[in-house]
Amino acid sequence: MSHTPFILASYLISAAVLLWAALSPVINKRGLLKQLKLRQARMEKTQ
Amino acid sequence: MNPIYLFFHKTGSPPWFYNFSGKLIPWLWAGFFLLTGYGLYLGLLVAPADYQQGESVRIMYVHVPAAWMSMMIYGLMAIWGFIALVWRIRIMEVLIISSAPIGAAFTIIALVTGSLWGRPTWGTYWVWDARLTSELVLLFLYFGVIALYNSYDEPRKAARAASLMSIVGAVNLPIIHFSVVWWNTLHQGSSIGTSGSSIHPSMLWPLLYMAIAFKLYYGANLLSRARVRLLKQDHRKRWVKDLLSKETS
Numbered sequence: 001m002s003h004t005p006f007i008l009a010s011y012l013i014s015a016a017v018l019l020w021a022a023l024s025p026v027i028n029k030r031g032l033l034k035q036l037k038l039r040q041a042r043m044e045k046t047q
Numbered sequence: 048m049n050p051i052y053l054f055f056h057k058t059g060s061p062p063w064f065y066n067f068s069g070k071l072i073p074w075l076w077a078g079f080f081l082l083t084g085y086g087l088y089l090g091l092l093v094a095p096a097d098y099q100q101g102e103s104v105r106i107m108y109v110h111v112p113a114a115w116m117s118m119m120i121y122g123l124m125a126i127w128g129f130i131a132l133v134w135r136i137r138i139m140e141v142l143i144i145s146s147a148p149i150g151a152a153f154t155i156i157a158l159v160t161g162s163l164w165g166r167p168t169w170g171t172y173w174v175w176d177a178r179l180t181s182e183l184v185l186l187f188l189y190f191g192v193i194a195l196y197n198s199y200d201e202p203r204k205a206a207r208a209a210s211l212m213s214i215v216g217a218v219n220l221p222i223i224h225f226s227v228v229w230w231n232t233l234h235q236g237s238s239i240g241t242s243g244s245s246i247h248p249s250m251l252w253p254l255l256y257m258a259i260a261f262k263l264y265y266g267a268n269l270l271s272r273a274r275v276r277l278l279k280q281d282h283r284k285r286w287v288k289d290l291l292s293k294e295t296s
Contacts, residue, residue, distance in 0.1 A: 003103040003167050010106045010160040014113065017159075018264065021152040025271040032275060033294070036282055040291050 059136055061277050062286040068270035075267035079260050086256030094250050104250070106164040112258040114157035116265060117185060118220055120150035124192070125217035128210030138273075140206030141280075143213055144196050145272035149265055151189035158182060169233050177226035178234035181219060188216040202280055 048056070057063045090108035097104035124143050131139040161179070162172045173179065192209050199205030227236045238245045246254065281287045 003101055003105075006103055006163045006167055007105050010109055010163045013159050013163075014109045014156045017152050017156050021149055022264070022268055022271075024148070025268065025275050029271075029275045029278070032278055032282075033291070036278070036287070036291055037294075039282075040288065 059138055061138070061281055061284075064138055065274055065277055065286075065290075068274055072267050072270050075263045075270070079263040079267060082256050082260035082263065086253045086260055089256065090250075090253035094253055097250075100168050103164055103167045106160050107250075108253050108257050110157060110160040110164055111254060112261045113153045113160065114182070115258060116261050117150060117154040117157050117182070118223060119262075120146050120153065120265065121185060121188065121213070121217065122220055124150065124213040125220075128213035131206060131210045132214075137203075137206075137280075140203070140210065141273045141276050142269065143209055144192070144206060145269050145276055146265075147189050147192045147196070147209075148272070149268050151186060151193070153261070153265075154182065154186040154189060158186065165233075174233050176232040176234060177230040178223065178232050181223040181226050184219055185216075185223060188212075188219060191216070 057067075086108065091105055094105070094108075096102045124146050127139040127143050127146075130136060131143065158179075161182075165174075166172050192212050195212055196205045196209040199208060226232060227234050239251075244251055278287055278290075
């Protein structure tokens with residue numbers, strides 16, 4: 001039995017999980033900052 | 048004041064923590080990429096195949112460090128949970144809930160890579176033995192902490208519940224660690240302990256490089272998540288408003 005598919009699958013799945021875990025706070029931060037800036041701009045307009 | 052006490056005292060301040068962690072994160076990522084590159088080079092290209100398991104032993108360089116991380120992160124969550132409950136330090140609460148998804152990610156990696164390693168060596172992807180089952184329970188504990196935290200509207204109350212669950216769940220850690228000693232399992236016993244290692248240095252070094260790389264990854268990811276959570280919780284506070292004005296100008 002060739003072990004290559006098992007090794008490849010292990011590293012690819014690990015890379016995908018680590019990438020997802022690393023990118024999710026970056027995406028969340030971008031969305032949150034956008035939302036907070038919009039809110040701040042709206043508040044400054046009303047004052 | 049003693050500089051170490053002063054450092055811990057400062058860590059309790061969200062604006063200071065936000066700025067300090069922002070400076071630290073790029074260095075942690077740089078260390079992670081360097082060590083991962085070198086560790087993978089040694090593990091996949093330089094280290095020899097195992098005399099019994101053949102090439103499949105190369106899965107070890109991702110499986111073992113991920114399994115160590117899955118336990119270490121939960122252990123840290125339990126310690127921070129205790130500190131958060133006793134001293135009510137908000138940064139600790141933020142660190143617990145920011146750690147849980149990273150711990151879950153490492154547990155998934157440990158389970159999946161272990162399963163992929165099991166097929167060529169044991170002849171099966173999964174057995175309900177003590178080590179594998181207790182590691183699966185750890186994954187459910189991580190999911191439990193995340194679900195419990197998200198079931199509350201008030202972040203401080205949510206963090207208290209998550210802290211308590213982290214402490215109670217820590218009982219699973221010695222079960223995972225000693226499962227290969229207490230019960231008959233397919234999983235091999237520890238090759239690295241306090242008295243030394245039975246692994247040849249050509250395989251041990253890439254394993255240690257990957258283990259340090261994963262710790263740096265955890266540090267960078269944890270701080271990134273904690274910063275987002277602090278911004279979310281403090282969005283009405285002066286320091287966040289100042290930060291936003293600075294970014295827009």
